[in-house]
Amino acid sequence: MQLPKPIITVYEHEVLTIDTQRQGSTFKSKHLHQLAQLQSRLPATIYRLEYQAVRFSSIVGVIQLPDLIIEILPKVSQQTKPAQVRLAWTQLLQSSGFLPYLGEPYPQLLTQPGSLAQVLQTAFIKEVESLLRQGLVKQYRSSEANQPFLRGKLLLSQQIRHNLIRQERFYVRSQQHQLDHPLNQRLKQALRIIEATGEHLPLVPHLLSQFRLVKNFPLNHPWKKPALNHLSQSYEKAISLAELICKGYLGGAFVGNDYGFSLLFDMNRVFETLIHGYLLKLSKAYGWHLQYQPDQTFWHNKRLRPDFVIDLPGKKRVVIDTKWKILVQPEPNDEDLRQIFAYTQVFQAQRGILLYPDVYHLTPTLQAFPLPAAQTASCEIQFVSLLEKPAQQLIDLLKLST
Numbered sequence: 481m482q483l484p485k486p487i488i489t490v491y492e493h494e495v496l497t498i499d500t501q502r503q504g505s506t507f508k509s510k511h512l513h514q515l516a517q518l519q520s521r522l523p524a525t526i527y528r529l530e531y532q533a534v535r536f537s538s539i540v541g542v543i544q545l546p547d548l549i550i551e552i553l554p555k556v557s558q559q560t561k562p563a564q565v566r567l568a569w570t571q572l573l574q575s576s577g578f579l580p581y582l583g584e585p586y587p588q589l590l591t592q593p594g595s596l597a598q599v600l601q602t603a604f605i606k607e608v609e610s611l612l613r614q615g616l617v618k619q620y621r622s623s624e625a626n627q628p629f630l631r632g633k634l635l636l637s638q639q640i641r642h643n644l645i646r647q648e649r650f651y652v653r654s655q656q657h658q659l660d661h662p663l664n665q666r667l668k669q670a671l672r673i674i675e676a677t678g679e680h681l682p683l684v685p686h687l688l689s690q691f692r693l694v695k696n697f698p699l700n701h702p703w704k705k706p707a708l709n710h711l712s713q714s715y716e717k718a719i720s721l722a723e724l725i726c727k728g729y730l731g732g733a734f735v736g737n738d739y740g741f742s743l744l745f746d747m748n749r750v751f752e753t754l755i756h757g758y759l760l761k762l763s764k765a766y767g768w769h770l771q772y773q774p775d776q777t778f779w780h781n782k783r784l785r786p787d788f789v790i791d792l793p794g795k796k797r798v799v800i801d802t803k804w805k806i807l808v809q810p811e812p813n814d815e816d817l818r819q820i821f822a823y824t825q826v827f828q829a830q831r832g833i834l835l836y837p838d839v840y841h842l843t844p845t846l847q848a849f850p851l852p853a854a855q856t857a858s859c860e861i862q863f864v865s866l867l868e869k870p871a872q873q874l875i876d877l878l879k880l881s882t
Contacts, residue, residue: 487550518543522543566590605687619661626650660694668694752804762871787800797829810861831860
């Protein structure tokens, strides 16, 4: 079994320079070179290489190099300790659907540096063990064969073509009940990726032996997510975990048998999805009409698409656009202001809200746009803390106009 890899923790948008020492680990020039090798296999915006340094973006998670794990945490609070950030962030990922529910045994482990990938793999293994106890699902597969016995549907055209003078043989199509189907193939691929890490030996080889009748595919083989039916609903969590494991595999990026693995999340998407989930529940509870990413033409074939348009009681319309940007002052950039102004005009909203994460406890601001007297629209800079009851904050924010 391999020894645990050293870990270096950084925050989003941070610059990590060569020879930086953290948590007893050193970021070396070879690690920078390995990140350069990985660039073509990772999201283009995850980091930017600089002179003897790497600058991270708002994509967070873990990147496993051959002998180092880089953990990238989101900035969700100015004073929250890293252990609390890890736990809170994982809970946010689960509540927004980016991660399946991992179970009760893991909160303590999730506070440890770089633990998310290990927790993910451990949860997957437990799911596979549970499926094996229940018995792996078999599916019918159609196959055609020219055989010496009649079993299945005789294919007359093929029979005439192949067996006109060999009447002792039968060209048939039959249904076979097999373990070798996309669901089990996906589970096996994820198990083989975990086996490559050496983290869970000897358990994984034992589990893989239960999949010996399932075909092997290359570890980097692309898949569409297998469809579930009423007979395979028990696979739902295992398949979701397997998807994350398989998509994170970065094999072949390094020399020899060294592999890479990543588990990454774009905080722009996470923030938007979280806010959507809260607003959807609130709209049902309070009777608001919520539109998610509506689009409207504003010039030729050019379209505008805000994140949310909300019709509140009293014919009051609010446009909200989420921005995962860490402001140190309640002053958005010009591009964001122009964007929210355009949204209020095209969607005929009285309020335009730029919604940012609350990290530095800034005071919200409101400024009316200079419009003719018959028109009224304002821009608000509002903040939501993801650690302090976001739903209640959104209620308070929207009640300002009720």
